Amino acid sequence: MKPLTLMVQGTTSDAGKSTLVTGLCRWLARRGVRVAPFKPQNMALNSAVTVDGGEIGRAQAVQAQAAGVAAHTDMNPVLLKPSSDCSAQVIVHGRVAETLDAPCYHARKPMLREAVLASYRRLCATYEVIVVEGAGSPAEINLRAHDIANMGFAEAVDCPVILVADIDRGGVFAHIKGTLALLSGSERDRIGGFVINRFRGDLGLLEPGLDWLEADTGKRVLGVLPYLHGLHLEAEDALPGGRDRGKEGARLRIVVPALPRISNHTDLDPLRLHPEVDLRFVGPDQPVPPADLVILPGTKNTRADLAWLRDQGWEPALARHLRYGGKLIGICGGFQMLGMAIYDPKGLEDAPGSSRGFGWLDLETALQEEKRLARVRGRLAFAEASVTGYEIHMGVSRGRALARPALHVEGRSDGALSEDGQILGTYVHGLFESPEALCALLAWAGMKQATSIDYAAIRETGIERIADAVATHLDADWLQTLVPSRPLSRRSAP
Structure with missing residues (x-):
């Protein structure tokens, strides 16, 4: 039985892809589903060491924790670590392959596509559900050739896509409509619905916009995730926002x-x-x-x-x-x-x-x-x-x-x-x-x-909060479609 694969793409960077994948992994793990995160290509300077002695993006290591499995290099087969504005260290299957500038990297994509698909196939042999995170936005038309990070991967493995958009930064409907407009027909057909992320306030004020979006696009809004104040989830790359004033009570x-x-x-x-x-x-x-x-x-x-x-x-x-x-x-x-x-x-x-x-x-x-x-x-x-x-x-x-x-x-x-x-x-x-x-x-x-704090518990609490939000605010019937109807044979995770 072929595992279910779902891909989460975003209208922009930092739209909430990592957060949603983390929440879905924990929600599925709670139900006893053998689930693995997967990001074909990641560009990040925050990384983690895996159980098989390689290196992957830190977000995928956190998602593996959410799934209740050990982080493995197959969960992020291509990692780019920028060393300058024009070049990056290319890590394939957890190991340094070479340092390339942007034109040379794009020329390597056909070869890297094979590395990505090899990792994906290995995960499929072990897990029941693969939750895939895209990179940046699928509407970056200058990066479409030989794409391995977004729709290029989704089309290669024939998986559905959920599009997440961040309402907190404004322009959420324009982001969604603009993204759809820049996709090909087959790519638009692949999108199964939208998730609105980081909403604050009265949901009733948003509902007319959601109704319009569904009528205009013919696609479902699968849920609206709230802004989770004080949430801690380890950053994929960007620095956290600073404070202008000192922390009250700091010693x-x-x-x-x-x-x-x-x-x-x-x-x-x-x-x-x-x-x-x-x-x-x-x-x-x-x-x-x-x-x-x-x-x-x-x-x-x-x-x-x-x-x-x-x-x-x-x-x-x-x-x-x-x-x-x-x-x-x-x-x-x-x-x-x-x-x-x-x-x-x-x-x-x-x-x-x-x-x-x-x-x-x-x-x-x-x-x-x-x-x-x-x-x-x-x-x-x-x-x-x-x-x-x-x-x-x-x-x-x-x-x-x-x-x-x-x-x-x-x-x-x-x-x-x-x-x-x-x-x-x-x-x-x-x-x-x-x-x-x-x-x-x-x-x-x-x-x-000094007061002692349990950082591992703080990280786990953040994962649980996201999973609770997924369970509460996403469409229950849609979520249930992600749970396999019958168990696969038991195999040890990599």
Whole structure:
């Protein structure tokens, strides 16, 4: 029996595709359905390490959690990680294939289409339902040739499509009508209905518009999802919106530079959600505010973002911060910046060359072609606190500073802690997710007796809220069509 496949596409980026796929995966999993998420092509700098030792977009890892299965590279066979405005690292089946500019990438699409379909077929052999997330919008006519992300995939596997649109940004009916107008006839026929996302207010005021939309298009509105205030769902790529004023009741101030190629900024979510922490991202041409702790996050282009920090005046600002007793953490690329030098002789991230680091840790880093991908467990070197996380990096660091490690993971040392105890560097992402490590690191930064938060529970609560909204606000009869009428033979998930 062929598994049911449903594709969720959006009228725009950030329309709610990831959210709806997450909610549908959990709704189906609650009913005992073996469901898997799938995104043929993703462009994101937030990624995750899978059970089979590869790398996929972080949104698909969260969707796998919603489905109750282990994240696998087949769930996101093509991942693009931009390293500049014109080029991206291309990851196929979880491993780096090459770095390409846009014209070369589009020329590779026929080959990548085969990789996408191979992953899809493997998922079909194991799961009863595949919920597919599109990328961007299917109406991007300049990207239609050899499309593998939206309608090109839907037509290849002959699956129905649901179109989601965000009413909160305005123009929702124009977005839907405009998208339909730019599709071919067969693509329009494939759309089975619409979902309106992020609605606030009295639904009665919206109903005349919904009636018009159904009459005009001949397609159903399958539901209107409410704006879920305070919802936390890990971002696919974009930074969360900042605050102009400090968080009321905050006991610790943290500042993070919004690097142009910032990656895995989900590392900072436990801090951003902590009730006693005021975390702010500082963008271009903004002054660096006073803080107790500065965090240099991960980046897809370490040398270019290091140059950006210097151009923005961060080097003297960080020196002043340390001189007055502030603490500094560097994660992955941010850790490499803290050393004496960064070497990229093969031009793996940008033009070949080397850069002088900030020089606060006695180590040097050389970028290498082999990317380290690993899930890790360990503990902080300076406190009895467990750490769970993952590594995604191409750099190898060497130097005297590593003799004072920041962590002990998997029977080895990681990172460095400065002799004066002010600066900590690590390659481990997810550093703050363990409640024990979070409290210990906040205490190290100056906040004694910090409130403990369970970030894993917060993430799970967000998934449950979305699934509840799906169950409450989407058409019940349509939802039931997604539940297989008879079980398939049991097989172990990849």
